[in-house]
Every structure is written in C-alpha cells, then in structure tokens.
Amino acid sequence: MTNVAVEQSGSDVTICIKGRFDFNILQEFRNAYSEHQDSGLNFTIELAETEYIDSSALGMLLNMKNHLGSEDRAITIKNCQPNLMKIFSIAHFDKKFKFV
Known part of the structure; x- marks a missing residue:
C-alpha cells in the first residue's frame, strides 16, 4: 500500500500523506514532487x-x-491535525509554510 498519492489539477499539485509521515516514505x-x-x-x-x-518529515x-x-x-500544508500542528509550530514551520 502506498502512503503518498499525487493529484494534479491544472497548476495545482496535491501530495496526500496517509498514515505515518516518516523516513519510510522518503x-x-x-x-511525488520531483x-x-x-x-x-x-x-x-x-x-x-x-x-x-x-523529524525526518520536517527535513523532507x-x-x-x-x-x-x-x-x-x-507550499501549503492543509488539514493538519492539532497534534501535528504543535510539532510544526515548535519547529517554526508556520514561518516557512502556509497552513490552511
């Protein structure tokens, strides 16, 4: 089973991550973006x-x-769960990425 799905609609590319976003899906x-x-x-x-x-997801x-x-x-990060948003905030990713 794949954990990463890519959808493109015109100039918009959405990368969906299911389950764990960690080194195993590097x-x-x-x-997906290359x-x-x-x-x-x-x-x-x-x-x-x-x-x-x-932390490997942050690096990715x-x-x-x-x-x-x-x-x-x-790069927009969408529909982030509160527990994940906390990690992004601690790492100051809210300054590097747009969250919606």
Missing part, C-alpha cells in the same frame, strides 16, 4: 489522513522547498 515523497519541476505549479501537502510525523519538507527553488513559492 523516496515516495521525493518522487516529477513536477514546472515553476508555475502550486503545491499542497494534504495531511488530513496523517497520524504521525517525525525543507528539502522539497529547497528542491523547488523559489523562496517565494508557497
């Missing part, structure tokens, strides 16, 4: 079905941001 997650190099795309990370994140998000190149490009 390659799947990297493949295939979409177009600078005109908007990326959303959908976490509605994510129950756990660890930072690597994604660096890989996509533009500091101005907004």
Whole structure:
C-alpha cells in the first residue's frame, strides 16, 4: 500500500500523506514532487489522513522547498491535525509554510 498519492489539477499539485509521515516514505515523497519541476505549479501537502510525523518529515519538507527553488513559492500544508500542528509550530514551520 502506498502512503503518498499525487493529484494534479491544472497548476495545482496535491501530495496526500496517509498514515505515518516518516523516513519510510522518503523516496515516495521525493518522487511525488520531483516529477513536477514546472515553476508555475502550486503545491499542497494534504495531511488530513496523517497520524504521525517525525523529524525526518520536517527535513523532507525543507528539502522539497529547497528542491523547488523559489523562496517565494508557497507550499501549503492543509488539514493538519492539532497534534501535528504543535510539532510544526515548535519547529517554526508556520514561518516557512502556509497552513490552511
């Protein structure tokens, strides 16, 4: 079973993470955004079905941001559970990513 699903609609790419967002899905997650190099795309990370994140997930998000190149490009993190939002806040990710 895959834990990472990618949906593209026009210029919007949504990467859905199901279950655990940790080192075990590193390659799947990297493949999800590496295939979409177009600078005109908007990326959303959908976490509605994510129950756990660890420090490697934080690193993967930072690597994604660096890989996509533009500091101005907004990567939106959507439907984050309160327990996960606490981790993002402690790590100051609320300053690096847009949360909705």
